[in-house]
Amino acid sequence: MQDIVKVTQLAKRFNQLTAVNDLSFTVKPGDVYGFLGQNGAGKSTTIRMLLTLITPTEGDIELFGMSLNRHRKEILQQVGAVIEKPDVYKFLSAYDNLKLFARLSGMHPSRTMLMDQLEMVGLAGRADDQVKTFSQGMKQRLGIAIALVHNPGLIVLDEPTNGLDPQGIADIRNLILFLSREKKKTIIVSSHLLNEIEQIATRMLIIDKGRKLVEGATSELLDSTQVVLQLNTANNSQALNILQGSSWADRLKPMREGQLILGLNRDEIPELNRFLVSMQVQVLLLQPRNNLEDYFLQITAGKQHVDAFTN
Amino acid sequence: MWTHLQIELYKIFRRPRTYLAFAAITALIAVIQVGLFMDGKEYTEFVMADFEGSFSVDGKILNGYFICYVILQLLLVHVPLLIALIAADMISGEANMGTLRVLLTKPQSRTAIVLAKFLASVVYTLLLLIWIAVLGLFVSMWVFGTDDMFLMKSSYVVIVKESDVFWRYAGAFCFAALSMVTVAALGFFLSFFAENSIGPIVATMSVIIVATILSTMNIPIFNTIKPFLFTTHMITWKEFFDFKVNDANEAIIGSIQNPDKIIRSALVLVAHIIAFVGAAVLVFRKKDILS
Numbered sequence: 001m002q003d004i005v006k007v008t009q010l011a012k013r014f015n016q017l018t019a020v021n022d023l024s025f026t027v028k029p030g031d032v033y034g035f036l037g038q039n040g041a042g043k044s045t046t047i048r049m050l051l052t053l054i055t056p057t058e059g060d061i062e063l064f065g066m067s068l069n070r071h072r073k074e075i076l077q078q079v080g081a082v083i084e085k086p087d088v089y090k091f092l093s094a095y096d097n098l099k100l101f102a103r104l105s106g107m108h109p110s111r112t113m114l115m116d117q118l119e120m121v122g123l124a125g126r127a128d129d130q131v132k133t134f135s136q137g138m139k140q141r142l143g144i145a146i147a148l149v150h151n152p153g154l155i156v157l158d159e160p161t162n163g164l165d166p167q168g169i170a171d172i173r174n175l176i177l178f179l180s181r182e183k184k185k186t187i188i189v190s191s192h193l194l195n196e197i198e199q200i201a202t203r204m205l206i207i208d209k210g211r212k213l214v215e216g217a218t219s220e221l222l223d224s225t226q227v228v229l230q231l232n233t234a235n236n237s238q239a240l241n242i243l244q245g246s247s248w249a250d251r252l253k254p255m256r257e258g259q260l261i262l263g264l265n266r267d268e269i270p271e272l273n274r275f276l277v278s279m280q281v282q283v284l285l286l287q288p289r290n291n292l293e294d295y296f297l298q299i300t301a302g303k304q305h306v307d308a309f310t311n
Numbered sequence: 312m313w314t315h316l317q318i319e320l321y322k323i324f325r326r327p328r329t330y331l332a333f334a335a336i337t338a339l340i341a342v343i344q345v346g347l348f349m350d351g352k353e354y355t356e357f358v359m360a361d362f363e364g365s366f367s368v369d370g371k372i373l374n375g376y377f378i379c380y381v382i383l384q385l386l387l388v389h390v391p392l393l394i395a396l397i398a399a400d401m402i403s404g405e406a407n408m409g410t411l412r413v414l415l416t417k418p419q420s421r422t423a424i425v426l427a428k429f430l431a432s433v434v435y436t437l438l439l440l441i442w443i444a445v446l447g448l449f450v451s452m453w454v455f456g457t458d459d460m461f462l463m464k465s466s467y468v469v470i471v472k473e474s475d476v477f478w479r480y481a482g483a484f485c486f487a488a489l490s491m492v493t494v495a496a497l498g499f500f501l502s503f504f505a506e507n508s509i510g511p512i513v514a515t516m517s518v519i520i521v522a523t524i525l526s527t528m529n530i531p532i533f534n535t536i537k538p539f540l541f542t543t544h545m546i547t548w549k550e551f552f553d554f555k556v557n558d559a560n561e562a563i564i565g566s567i568q569n570p571d572k573i574i575r576s577a578l579v580l581v582a583h584i585i586a587f588v589g590a591a592v593l594v595f596r597k598k599d600i601l602s
Contacts, residue, residue: 014599048412048599048600048601051412051415051416052415052416053412053415053416053599053600054599054600054601055597055599072418072420073418073419073420074418075418076416076417076418077418079416081413081416083412083413083416084409085409087408087409087410087412087413088410088413089322089325089408089410090408091325091326091327092322092325096325100318100321100322101413101417103314103318104314104315104318104414104417104418104419105417105418106418143413146413
């Protein structure tokens with residue numbers, strides 16, 4: 001099946017600064033493609049190049065099998081995007097904003113169709129209110145409605161959960177899953193909230209300093225049987241001594257913020273708990289840590305370039 | 312592009328700021344009209360003092376045509392600021408709001424976006440000029456009545472027959488519109504280099520002030536560049552009120568003293584408009600959107 005996005009040896013230099021360097025990746029139909037990297041890693045620059053906001057210094061971008069250079073208009077008709085902040089015209093209503101951007105996408109939608117779109121993002125009740133009265137979460141949802149109004153095949157969301165409260169983050173996550181599963185959209189989503197990406201991404205790319213570190217299917221990158229466990233006891237130094245003198249010693253990892261960390265198989269957690277209890281250790285907390293976060297920190301801290309191992 | 316132009320006009324006229332310019336024009340013209348209505352006699356006596364004894368005037372000096380001329384002279388100096396408020400905001404304002412990047416992810420060519428935005432600022436400029444014409448000319452004609460038009464130049468007096476005035480105003484307003492579109496083009500061009508509106512608005516006014524000073528200063532070193540400055544030609548609308556005289560020193564109805572000057576000035580202004588908008592297109596096509 002044809003790749004939705006195919007990026008080959010992409011580079012962008014701003015004078016002396018190299019923001020993106022020799023970056024290649026592919027997004028396949030139906031992917032929820034997580035795009036990860038630390039601040040300044042080159043995520044937004046790459047996304048802006050995909051949307052023709054920034055001209056690449058080198059490299060090729062193909063979307064839907066067409067060159068972005070030569071078929072910009074045809075390609076953008078099939079792409080919807082929210083880039084960083086959901087900026088819209090604050091002096092217009094949600095409905096007017098949606099209508100305006102729909103027309104810019106070459107559509108002449110009926111009121112019913114626009115209201116359906118607003119309904120999908122939970123804004124139908126505020127359709128005629130000026131956007132300047134909206135919360136950040138409502139603006140974000142309106143931004144997504146604008147990105148979807150012309151029924152694009154590819155949706156690009158750059159940090160869609162920025163500035164949202166937990167409920168807003170959950171709403172956006174559910175919306176992305178809905179669009180992927182029910183509407184069969186291909187979605188590229190960049191976020192610094194690794195937990196969110198872990199929950200929704202089917203494939204992911206991690207970049208650092210503009211270069212690819214790793215790309216692949218989430219399930220293969222993150223071995224779900226292996227967990228990083230956070231352990232908190234009534235006396236952590238005593239627990240540490242006990243563990244160091246036991247068969248669990250080789251599972252110990254460097255402590256973080258006073259917490260004991262162990263790397264082990266998920267099945268071993270009850271056994272570890274029984275061992276600690278038998279040693280009279282008062283266990284207060286046994287919590288598997290965010291798998292992607294550890295993986296991400298390991299990858300980005302190591303600065304090693306790993307070839308994509310799945311395609 | 313027609314759709315995009317409609318959208319740009321829709322955005323302009325949905326913003327309260329747009330109506331500030333129309334309100335300001337209304338207030339300024341009303342102040343002038345009320346002032347001349349209340350104390351116009353004293354004003355004309357003061358102005359005519361220099362010509363006392365040279366000739367007597369039979370008729371109504373303070374008529375609608377004369378008032379409109381006064382309004383145009385006073386107002387056209389300030390209108391560029393009101394035009395810059397919108398034109399210099401066309402791109403920088405979008406960059407500031409963050410909507411520029413949303414706009415550019417839509418399937419529209421950048422050239423079409425630039426041209427639609429410029430045309431929208433031209434429409435706004437023309438509407439502002441029409442509003443000045445409605446208030447300055449038609450309301451003045453209604454309030455003060457009509458008669459021959461009596462113009463005091465620096466060393467002579469021009470009397471334009473009532474039947475010969477109206478087309479001259481049509482020409483003057485068209486030329487003033489061209490001048491103001493040049494200002495709009497300048498402001499529009501400068502709006503590509505900033506991500507807030509204040510900078511381009513101030514820059515536009517600064518360029519106009521500096522160029523006006525260069526145009527009016529009578530210093531030989533500046534004389535070579537004067538013909539190429541748009542500000543030198545912005546006041547050419549007054550040429551429509553200078554006419555030819557026959558051998559008997561009588562005005563030739565329907566004539567203009569120096570039509571070549573009007574054409575030359577119009578060409579210089581059009582050249583400026585093309586240069587500013589052309590440069591804007593070139594800059595924008597290559598511009599990385601980082602806002």
